[in-house]
Amino acid sequence: MTDVLAVTDHRRGDLRDVSYEIITAGRELADETGGDLHLAVISGTVDDFADKLNRDGVDAIHTVSHGEEFNHDVYTQAITQLYDDLAPQYVLTPNSVNGLDYAPAVANQLDLPVVTDTIDLETDGETLVATREMYGGKVETTNELEGEAVVTIRSAEWPQAEGTGDASIEAFDADIDEDAIGSTVSGFEEVGGGDVDISEAELLVSIGRGIEEEENLDLIRDLADALGATLSSSRPIVDNGWLPKNRQVGQSGKVVTPDVYIAIGISGAVQHVAGMKGSDTIVAINTDPNAPIMDIADYAIVDDLFDVVPELIDEFEG
Amino acid sequence: MKILVTVKEVATVEDEFEIEGTEIADQYLGADLNEWDDYAIEEAVQLQEDGIADEVVTVTIGPEECEQTIRQALAKGADRAVRVWDDSLEGVDLLDVNAKTEILSAVIEAEDPDLVLSGVQAGDDSFAATGVSVAENLGFQWGAVVNHLEHDLEEGVASVRRELEGGVEEFTELELPAVLTIQTGINEPRYASLRGIRQAQRKELDVKALADIGVDESTIESELDLTAMYEPESESDATFWEGSADETASELGELLRDKGVAQ
Numbered sequence: 331m332t333d334v335l336a337v338t339d340h341r342r343g344d345l346r347d348v349s350y351e352i353i354t355a356g357r358e359l360a361d362e363t364g365g366d367l368h369l370a371v372i373s374g375t376v377d378d379f380a381d382k383l384n385r386d387g388v389d390a391i392h393t394v395s396h397g398e399e400f401n402h403d404v405y406t407q408a409i410t411q412l413y414d415d416l417a418p419q420y421v422l423t424p425n426s427v428n429g430l431d432y433a434p435a436v437a438n439q440l441d442l443p444v445v446t447d448t449i450d451l452e453t454d455g456e457t458l459v460a461t462r463e464m465y466g467g468k469v470e471t472t473n474e475l476e477g478e479a480v481v482t483i484r485s486a487e488w489p490q491a492e493g494t495g496d497a498s499i500e501a502f503d504a505d506i507d508e509d510a511i512g513s514t515v516s517g518f519e520e521v522g523g524g525d526v527d528i529s530e531a532e533l534l535v536s537i538g539r540g541i542e543e544e545e546n547l548d549l550i551r552d553l554a555d556a557l558g559a560t561l562s563s564s565r566p567i568v569d570n571g572w573l574p575k576n577r578q579v580g581q582s583g584k585v586v587t588p589d590v591y592i593a594i595g596i597s598g599a600v601q602h603v604a605g606m607k608g609s610d611t612i613v614a615i616n617t618d619p620n621a622p623i624m625d626i627a628d629y630a631i632v633d634d635l636f637d638v639v640p641e642l643i644d645e646f647e648g
Numbered sequence: 649m650k651i652l653v654t655v656k657e658v659a660t661v662e663d664e665f666e667i668e669g670t671e672i673a674d675q676y677l678g679a680d681l682n683e684w685d686d687y688a689i690e691e692a693v694q695l696q697e698d699g700i701a702d703e704v705v706t707v708t709i710g711p712e713e714c715e716q717t718i719r720q721a722l723a724k725g726a727d728r729a730v731r732v733w734d735d736s737l738e739g740v741d742l743l744d745v746n747a748k749t750e751i752l753s754a755v756i757e758a759e760d761p762d763l764v765l766s767g768v769q770a771g772d773d774s775f776a777a778t779g780v781s782v783a784e785n786l787g788f789q790w791g792a793v794v795n796h797l798e799h800d801l802e803e804g805v806a807s808v809r810r811e812l813e814g815g816v817e818e819f820t821e822l823e824l825p826a827v828l829t830i831q832t833g834i835n836e837p838r839y840a841s842l843r844g845i846r847q848a849q850r851k852e853l854d855v856k857a858l859a860d861i862g863v864d865e866s867t868i869e870s871e872l873d874l875t876a877m878y879e880p881e882s883e884s885d886a887t888f889w890e891g892s893a894d895e896t897a898s899e900l901g902e903l904l905r906d907k908g909v910a911q
């Protein structure tokens with residue numbers, strides 16, 4: 331039997347979407363051999379969270395009331411104790427920034443293998459077949475492992491579970507060793523405010539590492555001016571200090587939903603796509619016809635941006 | 649204080665490539681310093697320039713060919729390097745997190761640093777798990793996805809910012825010794841100067857086999873078996889505009905006018 335313990339994610343009082351996705355992923359995995367799906371809800375308003383998470387397919391919800399926000403030591407201790415108690419085959423966690431802050435520790439403590447950022451999972455009860463990407467999404471791989479494992483799942487790969495379930499909800503009395511807590515979260519800050527709100531724009535001209543040099547950004551500024559568009563970018567442009575943080579589209583930047591998003595010299599890494607896939611129409615300009623951005627583009631120009639962009643400026647200025 | 653930086657040479661792939669079995673065919677592969685590790689090296693070197701670190705040591709798991717990449721880290725200012733390799737690692741498709749944890753932990757234990765800086769992830773296998781796994785293994789504290797580190801490191805405490813999703817950052821205090829996984833954008837990695845490159849040639853690069861660091865071959869056997877590699881089926885239903893730049897640009901121009909978003 332493949333019992334699964336899936337850990338949910340929340341921040342500042344709200345469950346994150348991946349918490350409902352992990353129910354679907356966990357249910358699928360447990361169903362393959364008729365196992366149970368257990369959810370863990372740790373810290374925050376756990377009873378309220380448990381009610382919301384009680385959706386179709388959940389067998390049991392274990393709440394661990396301890397502190398308001400995420401603390402990796404509390405999570406690690408609570409999950410390893412739940413594991414000892416429930417003896418699941420797999421521990422599933424989100425591949426979120428917080429998931430990556432405790433899943434490897436849980437695996438190491440339990441002496442289990444860890445496989446991260448999975449996009450598909452199958453099991454026959456003994457062997458887990460996990461699908462994940464390598465080389466920035468250029469290839470997909472399948473990976474097999476025997477026995478128990480800790481597995482993190484990529485967000486937005488599984489649909490969110492719906493319906494109302496009839497899970498048992500139980501407080502789990504985790505024995506948290508306060509002395510072993512070596513880190514303290516002292517606050518949060520929202521960054522990336524500023525002059526322009528790219529999430530309001532109708533037309534975004536977005537530039538990525540394909541621009542190569544900071545000077546070349548002038549060309550893109552000219553394009554944005556000619557089109558009356560707002561300028562945004564992928565992460566490396568912001569990391570380089572070429573554009574301010576409020577222009578960054580993606581997982582750690584802003585989510586945008588313009589009518590048209592023109593991705594210029596952007597490969598379409600999963601963390602970038604997380605921020606712009608809701609755009610109405612996506613146009614990619616890229617020299618690589620196989621770049622992952624092509625999978626979500628509606629229109630594509632496979633060509634050098636330094637050839638295409640000047641022509642486009644001419645179109646509107648000429 | 650002593651800082652250890654994990655440095656990986658990652659494989660890069662050309663736009664067009666072929667797969668042979670569970671590997672990308674050699675002729676389409678290049679090699680580069682892992683992007684995230686470059687920021688980790690810079691952070692360590694800045695701590696040294698600020699007079700906080702006395703020594704910066706790099707550790708790499710990799711064959712002799714990756715010494716060029718290690719020399720890059722030395723040229724940027726690291727003091728010396730340790731490289732671990734063994735015949736038993738040759739031909740392993742994918743070294744899993746546990747195997748890397750065993751090897752790195754052994755080196756870290758011997759070096760006994762106060763702080764370990766590691767990249768958030770490696771650009772090729774993208775596990776994003778090794779730093780935290782090593783920390784737990786050694787009983788160190790840790791912080792994943794760190795994009796700011798206070799350089800005063802008061803009284804054995806590191807104040808960091810962790811970059812969460814959606815433009816939210818978390819402030820965390822961590823007791824040392826600790827492992828931080830470093831996110832891009834935390835600093836501006838320098839280019840190695842000519843002088844740095846010359847000096848790097850003379851810096852110590854210590855090569856160790858598994859037996860030298862007391863790691864048994866059997867403990868690093870990957871539990872994860874890479875069984876297939878393929879190009880993801882293209883889900884693209886994009887309209888590919890063909891033609892010269894001037895033709896494709898006018899197609900795009902027409903679309904923008906049709907949508908009413910540009911005049």
Ligand SMILES: Cc1cc2nc3c(=O)[nH]c(=O)nc-3n(C[C@H](O)[C@H](O)[C@H](O)COP(=O)(O)OP(=O)(O)OC[C@H]3O[C@@H](n4cnc5c(N)ncnc54)[C@H](O)[C@@H]3O)c2cc1C
Nearest residue numbers: 538539540564565580581582583595596597602616617635
């Ligand atoms: C925890 C975490 C959070 C992250 N958050 C974000 C985020 O919020 N946003 C984000 O964007 N990234 C984020 N990233 C980084 C992400 O993984 C990628 O590294 C990044 O999106 C790549 O940016 P890029 O597409 O501009 O560069 P690359 O991947 O280097 O792609 C450059 C593209 O330009 C093309 N190109 C090159 N030259 C030309 C030319 N002359 N003409 C046309 N095309 C050309 C290439 O074919 C390639 O497709 C995050 C990563 C991590 C680990």
